[in-house]
Amino acid sequence: MTSKYHSVNRLKVSEELFLFVNTELLEGTNISSEEFWKGFDETIHELATKNKELIEIRENLQKKINKWHIDNKGKEIKIDEYKKFLKDIGYLKNEGPDFKIETKNVDEEIASIAGPQLVVPIMNARYALNAANARWMSMYDSLYGTDVIEESEDSTSQRYDPERGELVIRYGREFLDKYFALKDFSWKKITGIAIQDGELKVLKGADVTNLKDKEKFIGHRGETDSPSAIILKNNNLHIEILKNQRAFSAQQDHAGISDIILESAISTICDNEDSVAAVDAADKVLCYRNWLGLMKGNLVSQFEKEGKTFERKLNPNRSYISQDGKRLKLHGRSLLLIRNVGHLMTNPSIILKDGSEIPEGLMDAFITSAAALHDLKKKGNSRTGSIYIVKPKMHGPDETAFTNEIFTKVEKVLGLEKYTCKIGIMDEERRTSSNLKECIRSLKNRVFFINTGFLDRTGDEMHTSMEAGPMIKKGDMKSSKWIDAYENNNVDVGLSCGFSGIAQIGKGMWAMPDKMKDMLEQKTSHLKAGANCAWVPSPTAAALHALHYHEIDIFYVQKQLIKRDKAKLDDLLNIPIADRPNWSVDEINKEISNSAQTLLGYVVRWIDQGVGCSKVPDINNIGLMEDRATLRISSQHIANWVHHGVTTKIQVLEIMKQMAKIVDKQNENDPKYIKMSDDYERSVAFQTACELVFKGKEQPSGYTEPLLHFNRLKKKLSRIGI
Numbered sequence: 001m002t003s004k005y006h007s008v009n010r011l012k013v014s015e016e017l018f019l020f021v022n023t024e025l026l027e028g029t030n031i032s033s034e035e036f037w038k039g040f041d042e043t044i045h046e047l048a049t050k051n052k053e054l055i056e057i058r059e060n061l062q063k064k065i066n067k068w069h070i071d072n073k074g075k076e077i078k079i080d081e082y083k084k085f086l087k088d089i090g091y092l093k094n095e096g097p098d099f100k101i102e103t104k105n106v107d108e109e110i111a112s113i114a115g116p117q118l119v120v121p122i123m124n125a126r127y128a129l130n131a132a133n134a135r136w137m138s139m140y141d142s143l144y145g146t147d148v149i150e151e152s153e154d155s156t157s158q159r160y161d162p163e164r165g166e167l168v169i170r171y172g173r174e175f176l177d178k179y180f181a182l183k184d185f186s187w188k189k190i191t192g193i194a195i196q197d198g199e200l201k202v203l204k205g206a207d208v209t210n211l212k213d214k215e216k217f218i219g220h221r222g223e224t225d226s227p228s229a230i231i232l233k234n235n236n237l238h239i240e241i242l243k244n245q246r247a248f249s250a251q252q253d254h255a256g257i258s259d260i261i262l263e264s265a266i267s268t269i270c271d272n273e274d275s276v277a278a279v280d281a282a283d284k285v286l287c288y289r290n291w292l293g294l295m296k297g298n299l300v301s302q303f304e305k306e307g308k309t310f311e312r313k314l315n316p317n318r319s320y321i322s323q324d325g326k327r328l329k330l331h332g333r334s335l336l337l338i339r340n341v342g343h344l345m346t347n348p349s350i351i352l353k354d355g356s357e358i359p360e361g362l363m364d365a366f367i368t369s370a371a372a373l374h375d376l377k378k379k380g381n382s383r384t385g386s387i388y389i390v391k392p393k394m395h396g397p398d399e400t401a402f403t404n405e406i407f408t409k410v411e412k413v414l415g416l417e418k419y420t421c422k423i424g425i426m427d428e429e430r431r432t433s434s435n436l437k438e439c440i441r442s443l444k445n446r447v448f449f450i451n452t453g454f455l456d457r458t459g460d461e462m463h464t465s466m467e468a469g470p471m472i473k474k475g476d477m478k479s480s481k482w483i484d485a486y487e488n489n490n491v492d493v494g495l496s497c498g499f500s501g502i503a504q505i506g507k508g509m510w511a512m513p514d515k516m517k518d519m520l521e522q523k524t525s526h527l528k529a530g531a532n533c534a535w536v537p538s539p540t541a542a543a544l545h546a547l548h549y550h551e552i553d554i555f556y557v558q559k560q561l562i563k564r565d566k567a568k569l570d571d572l573l574n575i576p577i578a579d580r581p582n583w584s585v586d587e588i589n590k591e592i593s594n595s596a597q598t599l600l601g602y603v604v605r606w607i608d609q610g611v612g613c614s615k616v617p618d619i620n621n622i623g624l625m626e627d628r629a630t631l632r633i634s635s636q637h638i639a640n641w642v643h644h645g646v647t648t649k650i651q652v653l654e655i656m657k658q659m660a661k662i663v664d665k666q667n668e669n670d671p672k673y674i675k676m677s678d679d680y681e682r683s684v685a686f687q688t689a690c691e692l693v694f695k696g697k698e699q700p701s702g703y704t705e706p707l708l709h710f711n712r713l714k715k716k717l718s719r720i721g722i
Helices: 015-025 033-071 079-088 125-135 139-144 162-179 281-296 360-371 373-378 396-414 436-441 454-464 474-479 481-496 516-522 524-528 539-551 554-561 585-609 628-643 649-666 684-694 705-719
Strands: 005-008 011-014 115-121 136-138 192-196 199-204 207-209 217-222 227-234 237-243 257-263 267-271 300-305 308-313 318-322 327-330 335-339 346-351 357-359 387-391 421-427 447-452 504-507 533-536 614-617 623-626
Touching (some): 011 015, 015 033, 033 360, 033 396, 115 125, 125 136, 125 539, 162 257, 199 217, 360 373, 387 447, 396 436, 436 447, 474 628, 481 554, 516 524, 585 614, 585 705, 628 649
Parallel strands (some): 335 387
Antiparallel strands (some): 217 227
């Protein structure tokens, strides 16, 4: 919130943002504040008009689709007629000839290293630093602290459990035997490690052996006769075996191995979008300042824990001695990408000449790119001189082409070489996945990433076809025909456009951070589907998910998948409506209760505390990572059922009140929490949750941002008595 603006050319810029840009963002660059604001002003006023036109196209298309479904109510949807209609209105585009992407200067973390990808709210400096530093994670800690290792009688104790520790060590040895096998005996039997003539020597008493595949040994740290660390590589991922007899964790180990460090979060999306609650200049500057600190390499976060003060900063690179005795350095941090917001929202941080708010995505484009100028000089993040922008919620090729235009202008104003700004396409809207090849074509010199987003894509599926009929249950969406086609199409199109070895093909989030055993059992499906990166909710999850990439050679999988039959557009456009649903009242109420409970649990923290991403207990008290994408699917699903008479507004409101009491109880130990059930009418959070459902049909593309932002600002203003 701000009440003071500076007039800059034809712009009114909030004081917080104006000072940040002039005294922090541009300091140390070759761009003066006068040059920046002049170029910014001219470009923004040109692009804002096009931005508005694209949003109007979305609205007009939706009106035509609504009318088509209303006109054809009660009739079977014939796919050929439906596709012809979508082409006639410009929703579906004609597909052009085959092509290959031409993206250059891409870092190896994008092109050739397959591995986990973190998504972290950039608003929280501590979380952002933890994510950046999650490039290297302890296997022992990740196993010991999660449900991957079964609990023993002492597991609930605060003291170290030696039985659990032994199971961790055994797990580590089995991992080494599987992917770094020795010639003559097992890692379980070893008593020592040494380096001789540039080769790894592993000892079992007087017996000496080597790796079956000597190429997997990369280097070491410390003395050759007793190295403190050994670095190995498999499937282009490194591990580090630490050896320290004096370490507490080595006391049970007859070889003195104290840990196995896994190369884990290969890349991290620093998020300005779904996982943050940034609604005004103060919020945006906090996000921008943290990103600037990461790009400068000087971001620091201090925090207290158990009465002690701790400090987080970026980890240095990791140093070794290579096989040939030379110095070797490996990058110490995750490659950082920055997710801007989409084309829809505006922000009061800057007011344009006509009195309207600036399109927030345009502001993000300039300021996050300008922050990366500092990294381009020192190459602490991208060693190839690229800026990685993830762009969400684009609808079709016209909007991806607009994104290309935006960053062409950004590069011109900032004095950057063309195509310095690389773009990641979030394939999470129906019009984008239906036209994915043409979306990629419009960004063929910039694209470094495509990623499916099941939740947002489902939300858009339901909103686009709102008038088609009542949707199937949320849980049934994952087994519906369109979902399989959607996930396969993303990989098929990416591979046919030459992504393998150049760009990332990604899959979505594991949403249960406490269920790591289940993640280890299930998330290999993303790799088998052809994804060379997949999202995880925590650094610990990144470490454990990294084990999958040792098991599966993604680039080999991609070579096989490119031969398969391609996903069909007919299946992708199959609308998931329930055919004559005969659900009982109990079934309906249970479905609504599940959605309402998670919806309220997320919204109450967003509105009252400004928390954009959090672990929200579901109705069974299982913690689920929730952000605006999960909110979109829940609100749209209930809105659809109300619209089609599966339930009523009165019944939903009653369930919302019941679920609010449950959410209040789940948060009773949070001193910052404000109960909703004390006064439903005066609770801004509760009323926002209700609006998301009861006004859901009218929300643009079913997005939750307009109502969330409006009510968060309302809450902030109420606190200062406005």
